[in-house]
Amino acid sequence: MTDFDALDVIVVGGGGAGLAAAVSAAEQGAQVALFESERELGGSTQLSAGMFTAAGTSVQRGLGVEDTAERHFQHYMDLNQWQLKPGLIRAFCAAAGPTLEWLLGLGLDVPAAVSPDAHTPGLCRAGVEDVWRGHVPRDQGYGLVQVLDRARRERGVEVVLGTRVERLLYEEGRVTGVVADGIEVRAGAVVVASGGLARDPGLLDRHYPAARAAGEALFVVAAPGSRGDHIAFAEQTGSALTGHGWGLMLPTAYFQRYHHWQAGFPPKSRVYVNGAGRRFMDEDASYAVSSGIILAQDGPVWAVFDEKARLGLPPGYADWTPDRIAEEARTGRLLSAASPAELAAAMGVPADALTATLARWNARLAATGRDPEFLREESLAAKGSPQPPDPIAAGPFYAARILPAELVCTHTGLEIDQDAAVLDHTGTAVPGLFAAGEAGGGVLGMRYVGGGNAVANALTMGRIAGRGAARGR
Ligand SMILES: Cc1cc2nc3c(=O)[nH]c(=O)nc-3n(C[C@H](O)[C@H](O)[C@H](O)COP(=O)(O)OP(=O)(O)OC[C@H]3O[C@@H](n4cnc5c(N)ncnc54)[C@H](O)[C@@H]3O)c2cc1C
Missing domain, CATH: 3.90.700.10 (Succinate dehydrogenase/fumarate reductase flavoprotein, catalytic domain)
Structure with a gap:
């Protein structure tokens, strides 16, 4: 039974990033609680194809595809015209392959088979990369969420559903917990994994105005919880935001x-x-x-x-x-x-x-x-x-x-470093605060690097954030 008075880590949001953070923090021995605003876990991750971009994986090797994290890094940076921080992107590309292996170890099924699309389990062409990096799991995003949900249950992570975190507790320059349903809950560190801002028209105007250019044709497929709560958390803690003006809009009729x-x-x-x-x-x-x-x-x-x-x-x-x-x-x-x-x-x-x-x-x-x-x-x-x-x-x-x-996802998030620690406007880590997924900015760039970019970001940086939060920086 989780003791809410002795938490090491609180995770805000139970999509891909939040679940990965919660599981990895628990693997480090941390006492973890996760708050999810909706009545079920999953967020956009659950709605997604679950496609995961990664390099140097056992799935690629099973198909004779030679690839490295360094090639992934080069492609990622080139496509984004080097407008992202190379240190962060190198860390992300280096960790994406091991994160996929971690997921396979937890029970995710990505067969070493050629896949023609984002719906058939296997390896498919994700974008414009020279080698295929799109890993499509069985049961897609739902399958991913199921695997992580089982892992968090086995590791004793408490989930509180239907509870939207209203604000962070920020005391003497440190994040010390959250406020939800008017109740203060404290922990050594907090991971913000509350997804993107696609569902809030006002925040879209401010942070991704290009989406509004679609006029009446605009429609949003991101999960209902994508209300951009991380923007208020940033204002509250003096954290920096990055990724302004970027997101993913798919061409449609x-x-x-x-x-x-x-x-x-x-x-x-x-x-x-x-x-x-x-x-x-x-x-x-x-x-x-x-x-x-x-x-x-x-x-x-x-x-x-x-x-x-x-x-x-x-x-x-x-x-x-x-x-x-x-x-x-x-x-x-x-x-x-x-x-x-x-x-x-x-x-x-x-x-x-x-x-x-x-x-x-x-x-x-x-x-x-x-x-x-x-x-x-x-x-x-x-x-x-x-x-x-x-x-x-x-x-x-x-x-x-x-x-x-x-409109699929948005890229304006709390600026993070390679440990998924949130930075303030001076570039200094805010003690006790981590972020990942769409809520964590810096990995998703001006160009979406093909299918699997956002799920890989959520899971990989979520896992890194969970580890960092368990260390309680
Ligand atoms: C239809 C669709 C298909 C997609 N397909 C792919 C794909 O195949 N590959 C790919 O890479 N990307 C894909 N994407 C994008 C990708 O799924 C997302 O960018 C990624 O999963 C986001 O993960 P996340 O953990 O950051 O956010 P989410 O998965 O959205 O999780 C955030 C969670 O936080 C909760 N939350 C929000 N605010 C609060 C709060 N204040 N307190 C508590 N909880 C809160 C939300 O309810 C939600 O459950 C797709 C997206 C959609 C919508």
Whole structure:
């Protein structure tokens, strides 16, 4: 039975970062209590695919993939244009592989098998890395949370559900505990693992205004607890924030309202066309880069496809279905026309350019399986779909506006060092305070380094934070 008067560590938030922190602190012999604002554990981690980016793992070795933490580090820094602290990122990349092994040891199942997507257990292409680093666990984010929940129970970590931490206890320059339900609870150290701020429109305006640019198309898939409570904790303790203006927005159609597991997928046989009426990207490019490419275009971006593609959409999804497309076209919000030239007129793009774009598609990728300009065949092969897509030739033709509008996670967090200790505005560690996951800033950067970036951050830095908190710095 946990004695709440003799706690070593309090963890705020029971998603991936919080559970990893609680388990690792308990492994060091600490008395740990975890407060979770919702009625169940899991947060965004539980909603996620659970994909975990890591290098030099036994799963990679099982598939003959040679990789090192140093290569992971180089890729991570390059993609983020070296705007992150190299010391922190090196520590993260060095610890990500061992953290995955730790999870496997706790019972997580990631088979040494090639996976074509974020749903099939195994190793998949996570982003634009040169070797595959995306580890997809069985039962996805739910599986991750189950494994950690069992581990924390076995180690005697007390969980208090339905209890939102209101503020931290900050006395004589040290964090000494938390206040929840008006009750003060003390501990040697506190780990803030309360997730991101995607659910708070005011905080989004302040810390990730780019998300609001999606206007009415914006929808948030992050867990309900992502209210950004860490921002108030920072103000209260004089802690620094970092990661301002960064987060992950996935490209979606303007009419989509659900993550693709529920929304469904746009047709394979589609081209993304810019204001010049031309293709400008591999339509299956990783979201490590796809949102940035779309935002770099002048004017709106459209997904163009034909009637055969519409009719071929599989049933059972919420958004990308034949009926939903027909309904959107009927309202006029989704453009449709009998010919490419008429569609171009409706889109406001040059008719000759759109006609040439579709002719090139039909003569190249659809006919030969090769896309010399954008190498889409490589993405299709990585997704386990190497067959050439259909031509786009059967009217009516459709154009759906595509934009980054699905908000997954936010990156503004309490600035942490390589031990996950929170820093104040002078760069000095705040005694007794650690942070991890979306609430801990500095690892998630301007570029999302492919699927698995955020779960790896949460679990890896959570585990490090738990160890540090158990030492009671
Ligand atoms: C649909 C979806 C799919 C995703 N897929 C992937 C993926 O495959 N790979 C990947 O890397 N990333 C993915 N992400 C992002 C990733 O899941 C998250 O960034 C990561 O899991 C965040 O972990 P966390 O522990 O920081 O936050 P969370 O898992 O959200 O946990 C934070 C917890 O803190 C609780 N909390 C908040 N405030 C308080 C408070 N004041 N007191 C007590 N408790 C509080 C919340 O209720 C929540 O349970 C996905 C996200 C979503 C939404």
